[in-house]
Amino acid sequence: MTGTLGSVVIVGGGTAGWMAAVAFGRLLGPAGTRVTLVESDDIATIGVGEATIPPIRTFHAMLGIDEDAFLRATGGSYKLGIRFEGWTRPGESYVHPFGQIGTDIAGVPFAAQWLRARQAGAADALGAYSLEARAAQAGRFSRPIANGDSPLSRIGYAYHFDAGRYAVFLRAQAEAHGVIRREGRVDRVERGPAGIAAVHLADGSRVEGDLFLDCTGFRALLIEGALQAGWTDWSQWLPCDRAVAVPSAADAAPLALTRAIAEPAGWRWRIPLQHRTGNGHVFSSRHCSEDEATATLLAGLHGEALADPRVIRFATGHRTRFWSGNCIALGLAAGFMEPLESTSIHLVQSGLQHLLRMLPAGGPPAQAIVDRYNRTMTGEFVRIRDFLVAHYHLNARTEPFWRERAAAPIPDGLAEKLALFRAGGRIFRETDELFNEVSWLAVLTGQDAPVTGHDPICDALPIAIAAKRLAQIERVVSTSLTHMPPHATALAQLATNRML
Numbered sequence: 001m002t003g004t005l006g007s008v009v010i011v012g013g014g015t016a017g018w019m020a021a022v023a024f025g026r027l028l029g030p031a032g033t034r035v036t037l038v039e040s041d042d043i044a045t046i047g048v049g050e051a052t053i054p055p056i057r058t059f060h061a062m063l064g065i066d067e068d069a070f071l072r073a074t075g076g077s078y079k080l081g082i083r084f085e086g087w088t089r090p091g092e093s094y095v096h097p098f099g100q101i102g103t104d105i106a107g108v109p110f111a112a113q114w115l116r117a118r119q120a121g122a123a124d125a126l127g128a129y130s131l132e133a134r135a136a137q138a139g140r141f142s143r144p145i146a147n148g149d150s151p152l153s154r155i156g157y158a159y160h161f162d163a164g165r166y167a168v169f170l171r172a173q174a175e176a177h178g179v180i181r182r183e184g185r186v187d188r189v190e191r192g193p194a195g196i197a198a199v200h201l202a203d204g205s206r207v208e209g210d211l212f213l214d215c216t217g218f219r220a221l222l223i224e225g226a227l228q229a230g231w232t233d234w235s236q237w238l239p240c241d242r243a244v245a246v247p248s249a250a251d252a253a254p255l256a257l258t259r260a261i262a263e264p265a266g267w268r269w270r271i272p273l274q275h276r277t278g279n280g281h282v283f284s285s286r287h288c289s290e291d292e293a294t295a296t297l298l299a300g301l302h303g304e305a306l307a308d309p310r311v312i313r314f315a316t317g318h319r320t321r322f323w324s325g326n327c328i329a330l331g332l333a334a335g336f337m338e339p340l341e342s343t344s345i346h347l348v349q350s351g352l353q354h355l356l357r358m359l360p361a362g363g364p365p366a367q368a369i370v371d372r373y374n375r376t377m378t379g380e381f382v383r384i385r386d387f388l389v390a391h392y393h394l395n396a397r398t399e400p401f402w403r404e405r406a407a408a409p410i411p412d413g414l415a416e417k418l419a420l421f422r423a424g425g426r427i428f429r430e431t432d433e434l435f436n437e438v439s440w441l442a443v444l445t446g447q448d449a450p451v452t453g454h455d456p457i458c459d460a461l462p463i464a465i466a467a468k469r470l471a472q473i474e475r476v477v478s479t480s481l482t483h484m485p486p487h488a489t490a491l492a493q494l495a496t497n498r499m500l
């Protein structure tokens with residue numbers, strides 16, 4: 001390689017492969033880089049992965065993807081957050097909303113003022129102050145509406161979409177940017193001085209490249225099969241190791257939220273799309289058989305099942321080296337954590353964004369770049385893992401699975417977060433951490449994390465005045481809500497937009 005990156009070979013045409021193809025095709029194609037994607041029609045994609053988080057909008061904007069066209073093509077819907085049902089104890093629920101909650105009060109962050117007032121019995125539940133949480137629960141949605149300082153002007157949202165249709169949609173975009181698709185099964189990976197020299201397809205052809213992206217899903221054909229990058233196992237922190245998934249008939253009045261419903265040995269997801277609902281049950285095979293998990297899933301469906309349930313086995317953890325030689329793993333080949341906070345597709349996006357900042361400038365990649373990438377991605381995975389573990393650790397359910405989770409040791413980073421929160425409700429976001437203070441506040445208070453006392457900085461303001469300010473914020477949110485149409489209306493609007 002000299003100067004321009006000559007050729008990039010992406011192996012795998014699932015969500016990860018096609019996201020990479022659009023990004024590389026659009027951003028590097030004009031500079032003369034040849035981008036080829038190899039996928040096998042004989043090997044199915046994972047076919048799930050339908051809930052996202054707000055940064056995906058930045059990714060789409062970077063790639064010039066039109067939101068309306070994307071939602072129409074993928075049967076997509078809007079998402080304002082995740083509702084955790086029964087995670088503390090059966091019958092209780094809370095929303096982890098996107099976006100901001102409230103505003104500073106007397107120069108003190110909303111979270112601190114709210115916590116103090118809540119402890120004094122002078123504030124409502126956190127969700128009352130979040131437009132996204134209220135709208136999600138009420139089945140309403142609007143894109144941001146420019147309206148001064150109103151919460152309507154900064155609505156945080158993401159999407160649900162059909163994973164299969166998303167890959168088809170991205171493929172069209174990638175091909176329009178000059179990406180070449182090669183259909184064929186990779187039978188052999190040829191090693192070379194830089195790492196990978198070429199992949200050999202079943203028809204006898206050989207595809208060589210300068211840089212290889214392993215997007216072959218759980219198979220990890222290049223990064224592990226050829227390069228043995230190693231696996232860091234996290235099943236001690238997150239022991240669920242199976243999911244069973246089934247689509248069902250669409251909801252007439254879909255909520256703009258993902259539901260995560262706790263079950264005796266795991267949890268179920270429910271994801272509303274325009275043309276169907278995605279359902280799944282993530283569980284621990286030590287606590288529940290595949291038949292039992294399937295029965296629980298089917299019993300919880302609201303509409304008719306549209307296919308046979310499908311069991312997916314997985315391991316939780318990540319490649320010890322995400323980048324090895326001239327090969328970078330993305331998507332399931334890079335690692336996996338259960339979809340509790342819809343983070344896997346985001347990790348593809350962030351892997352790509354880091355990679356695009358660290359591309360080799362000619363010749364083999366510098367080891368310093370490779371090390372930096374691996375450290376960055378490991379950090380991202382670790383911080384998301386800690387957030388997920390918090391959901392399980394803080395529970396008051398009685399089933400053996402849940403008691404085990406409450407009693408199990410937790411990672412040091414999470415232990416520190418919980419200790420800081422316990423001592424006056426402090427939350428500190430680590431550098432580059434995906435989940436911000438609002439997300440942690442929503443989940444920690446939603447899960448009843450213990451907290452003693454409050455931040456003394458609040459005491460400059462009498463509690464009665466703080467309570468009044470909180471009530472004002474709640475009124476603004478209530479008024480804003482009336483400006484948001486039903487989510488179903490916002491989706492119907494997509495068809496109308498096409499006709500304009």
Ligand SMILES: Cc1cc2nc3c(=O)[nH]c(=O)nc-3n(C[C@H](O)[C@H](O)[C@H](O)COP(=O)(O)OP(=O)(O)OC[C@H]3O[C@@H](n4cnc5c(N)ncnc54)[C@H](O)[C@@H]3O)c2cc1C
Nearest residue numbers: 012013014015016045046049051186217331332339344345
């Ligand atoms: C149960 C479950 C639920 C999930 N839910 C969510 C969610 O809600 N939100 C979220 O963000 N993420 C979710 N994910 C993760 C998400 O599905 C994946 O991160 C995403 O789809 C990326 O998958 P992939 O492209 O890496 O792999 P895959 O979809 O498995 O694609 C692999 C590709 O590699 C190709 N391939 C494999 N071997 C060969 C070969 N020998 N030759 C040629 N081609 C080959 C296949 O043909 C296929 O095209 C979920 C995952 C699971 C398991």
